Amino acid sequence: MRLSGRQIDCVRGGREVFSHLDFEAASGQALSITGPNGSGKTSLLRLIAGLLVPSGGSIDLEGGAAELTLPEQAHYLGHRDALKPALSVLENLSFWRDFLGGDVSDSSKSLARVGLGHAAHLPAAYLSAGQRRRLSIGRLLAVRRPVWLLDEPTSALDAAGQDLFVGLMRDHLAAGGIIIAATHAPLGIDATELRMGGPK
16 A cells, blocks of 8 residues: 655645645555644645645555545544543544444444543543543544544653554554654654645
8 A cells, every 4th residue: 555645735825835745655654744833744634634635736545445535544633632522431432433434443442452441431521631632542443544644643642642652553554554644753653754844
């Protein structure tokens, strides 16, 4: 499997964010997108996820499921945690599992893998920032998708949480997955770096 972008242009609000950008990552590989604020790291992730449309160029996934689009084969983990405070931890994860569909795993096991098994029946409103991040990471495990698009994935995680997430990323890559991550901090895994320029 190979995910690639060729000559991508991104314009938002009438402003050119970046132009003629190329990138590539194959199965078992991670790509770390770095650069200052405003350089287009999040915009690139959103383009790959299908949440934005490129002004030029193309983004392709070769070797994936032919009947599915790239967004249907990718998880997008934004820098904000998408959860409903009134639902329990387990209900939040079960919602995403049912909504996303696909190759589904057991929600309770996914929670245990991110260290939230003890909090399964607590309202999500009671979680700390780090626990909310762990719950969002649990979504990556609840439904198997080969491409992980991660925006500042270790934000709010303590040292133990970061170590746990490094292990999950390594497992994903070992299973043939692809990781594209926008980050200011080292990911803790081997990754090719794509350095974005400053804001234009």
